[in-house]
Amino acid sequence: MNGRGELAALAAAGLWAIASVLYGIVGQQIPPLRLNVIKGIVAIALLIFTILLTGESLSTSAPQSILLLCLSGVIGISWGDTAFLGALNYLGARRVLLIGTLSPPMTAILAMIWLQETLNLTDWCGIMITTLGVAWVVTERVPGSSLDVANLWKGISLGLLAAIANAISTVISRVAFSTGSVSSLWAALLRLGAAELILLAWLCLPNRQPETLSSSGRVTSRVIFATCFAAFCGTYLGIWLQQTAIKFTAAGIASTLLQTSPLFVIPIAVCIGEKVSWRAIAGVIIAIIGIALLFFA
Template sequence: MVYGIVGQHIPPLRLNLLKGIVAIALLILTILLTGESLPTSAPTPILLLCLSGVIGISWGDTAFLAAINYLGARRVLLLSTLAPPMTAIAAMIWLQESLNLTAWGGIFITILGVAWVVTERVPGSSDDSPAHLWRGIGWGLLAAIANAIGTVISRVAFTTGNITPVWAALLRLGAAELILLGWMCLPNRQAQAISFPYRQTKRIIFAACFAAFCGTYLGIWLQQTAIKFTAAGIASTLLQTSPIFVIPIAICIGEKVSWRAIAGVIIALIGIGLLFFS
């Protein structure tokens, strides 16, 4: 929700870079406080995690933030529900991870519930009249594909090496930030950097840092923990359920929540229950 607001003031590439810098600083602080050393591992898992970060964070997150600017949060979240089945199918091909019928049922029921929530039309919202519809769809599909590929590559790294989730998160973010910095050093990006007005944006930068703490620092750390300890398709499905948690937030800030939204949450929770049962 915060990124949806901040994205109206900071370009996607710049916002992706900013949230990564904040998250890396917090991850380094966490490692120093916990005294967790880099596990001894072959170079292949480390390189795979770096590649996962380049694809899933530098490409995928930038595409996701760009898609939000074109389509609005609801439609982008709907496109994001394509990532779990893509991830599960890719994991079957590359990792020979087989899911039983209960797990597949849980995946599709969860996606159905999330999709029912995010496709509801909200009167007066920008989601009903998105600018540059097809460009937004293109960015959204790119984000979903990058997310699926990044998740599977992370899973491969965990199955072939002994790396903890916090170090995995740091390696992925570090590699992604290097690519983003190189991207921004291109001549046209430098011109945008000079012309972008940073005056009167202290609140926006603070909001971006807060979102980076919740969504990038904690989010990617917990994401890597999920990918390490369960099948890639199940982890990806659970990671796409954030729209159902928007409902109680909306209630707390006084927004009206329809029965359709509540029904969608219930359907998604049934799917999640099937995933845990499987």
């Protein structure tokens, strides 16, 4: 089991990097709440198909674990992901991912309070170095990027909400795994299923304020394909791997590695022809040192 959770977290971060780029594009045509519902439906269908294919059964010996995973999904996916997608429209991926670096320390502290998970000095050093490396990458100034004050504060508020929801839901999932024997695959389905029910109810509210987009656009077949592919990478595979990481490693370590998505955005940028600065490369090297400390602590 050694290293299994850490590898799953890094794989999830890589997939989320791909999904974040795609969601940042399709989010200009599909409002955040509706986009969250669509990606959830696609991922749930894929998870059900996978469960039927593998014949994996749900252990009902610990109903508390099932309820906790459902609660984790409501907080982390229905609230957190909707806030994250909204923040992307206001701030862009780089700034939102910077705010997300607050999540690992919050997760580690909450895990210490709720789970009595104690991290040694090397673990804490690894968390801080990795977080600093990611922050160094995403704080690089992008030429020509500017925001008005109203959008800035809306984006920051939504980004903070997403980071807090992510920290709380990670710890709740960790509690669920420590009190029952639910598999990572079923955990992903339970979390998504509960979140989807809340999101659908939210959409059906009669007095719900209509969602607005930063730019208008027609939903084309390319947008639909990109949304489905992002849901496959970031929601289906990403959440499955996320739950595997939370199950097999400490909550603070899992959260830190799951927040390394900006590092994986850099090779994507290179592939699409963007210029990568030495600062970004230095940030990656710093983060890799932190990741190594987490693996070998």
